[in-house]
Amino acid sequence: ANIWGQKxxxxxxxxxxxxxxxxxxxxxxxxxxxxxxxxxxxxxKLKSYKLEPLGFNYIQSFYTGFSSKKKNDYYSxxxxxxxxxxxxxxxxxxxxAIIISGHYDHxxxxxxxIYFGADDNGSGISSILEIVRIFKLAESKGFKPxxxxxxxxxxxxxxxxxxxxxxxxxxLWPLNxxxxxxxxxxxxxxxxxxxxxxxxxxxxxxxxxxxKLHNVVNEVNQKSLSLNLDxxxxxxxxxxxxxxxxxxxxxxxxxxxxxxxxxxxxxDYHTPNDIYKRIEFDNLLIRVKLIL
Numbered sequence: 001a002n003i004w005g006q007k008x009x010x011x012x013x014x015x016x017x018x019x020x021x022x023x024x025x026x027x028x029x030x031x032x033x034x035x036x037x038x039x040x041x042x043x044x045k046l047k048s049y050k051l052e053p054l055g056f057n058y059i060q061s062f063y064t065g066f067s068s069k070k071k072n073d074y075y076s077x078x079x080x081x082x083x084x085x086x087x088x089x090x091x092x093x094x095x096x097a098i099i100i101s102g103h104y105d106h107x108x109x110x111x112x113x114i115y116f117g118a119d120d121n122g123s124g125i126s127s128i129l130e131i132v133r134i135f136k137l138a139e140s141k142g143f144k145p146x147x148x149x150x151x152x153x154x155x156x157x158x159x160x161x162x163x164x165x166x167x168x169x170x171x172l173w174p175l176n177x178x179x180x181x182x183x184x185x186x187x188x189x190x191x192x193x194x195x196x197x198x199x200x201x202x203x204x205x206x207x208x209x210x211x212k213l214h215n216v217v218n219e220v221n222q223k224s225l226s227l228n229l230d231x232x233x234x235x236x237x238x239x240x241x242x243x244x245x246x247x248x249x250x251x252x253x254x255x256x257x258x259x260x261x262x263x264x265x266x267x268d269y270h271t272p273n274d275i276y277k278r279i280e281f282d283n284l285l286i287r288v289k290l291i292l
Contacts, residue, residue: 002224004292007134008134010282012129013127013281013284014126014281015126016125017188020122021117021122022276025116028108030159031081034108034109035104046058049133051087053086059085060083060085062082062083062156062162062166085150086132087149088148090146096147096179097147098145098150098178100149100150100184101151102127103154104125104154104155112271115274117274118275118278119263120185120186120269120270121184121186123188124185124187130288131288148173157185161247164249164250165250167250178251181252182261183260183261185246186263186265187201187263188284193264194264198280199226200228201230201261201290202232202262202264203229204233204242205249208257209258213259225286225289248260263283
């Protein structure tokens with residue numbers, strides 16, 4: 001992991017966030033034209049890396065259940081949304097899989113402006129795309145993962161974890177062969193508790209299903225980057241209830257071990273000020289190295 005972690009590129013991370021948080025994406029609201037632009041961008045990147053698709057052309061569609069009446073110059077709503085899924089086959093236990101996930105949808109555009117969602121969750125999606133690139137680079141050099149790795153980009157998270165809910169009810173890989181879910185949501189900024197500590201990341205939920213995952217998270221960190229793993233939000237009774245608020249939770253409800261990586265809330269959260277220029281790419285790079 002250390003060898004390949006050195007190959008993670010800030011240039012690629014910047015390119016991904018800049019694209020996902022651009023005006024063209026119009027805030028990537030579920031089922032909107034902006035989200036369709038995001039789907040086109042993500043699937044194009046996956047094809048360029050020659051990632052094998054799960055589902056037809058990387059797509060798993062699902063019914064959202066909300067009204068398609070809201071239309072204006074920016075949106076053409078449907079009642080369908082789309083998860084994006086690809087995988088790399090494992091070398092020793094190819095029938096077992098680890099899912100690396102993040103949501104690519106955001107809040108769209110309102111009278112207040114475009115909600116660009118650079119951190120939420122452009123940072124996570126750009127990170128996963130870079131992890132795909134590194135895994136495929138390693139594969140081309142003869143290094144394949146022990147288990148299969150599924151890369152899952154969810155829609156509908158901001159509408160109530162809809163994409164992950166649909167996936168766990170309609171899995172494209174058997175849930176009893178899904179070993180863990182690593183979920184990445186908002187890892188590009190620092191919160192007020194860590195303004196003088198850039199080498200940190202919040203770790204949420206890793207001990208809830210299987211303590212082995214929690215131990216692995218700690219051991220990997222100790223042997224590599226020695227980041228400050230902050231378990232403040234680890235407790236499900238925490239007032240912010242972050243354990244319940246991202247896509248990993250739907251896997252946890254199915255008894256699948258999960259870990260949620262997160263860098264904290266900030267004043268730009270869910271506002272039009274969550275923009276590309278405010279992403280801390282040096283910090284993002286360190287966090288992606290840990291996750292890889």
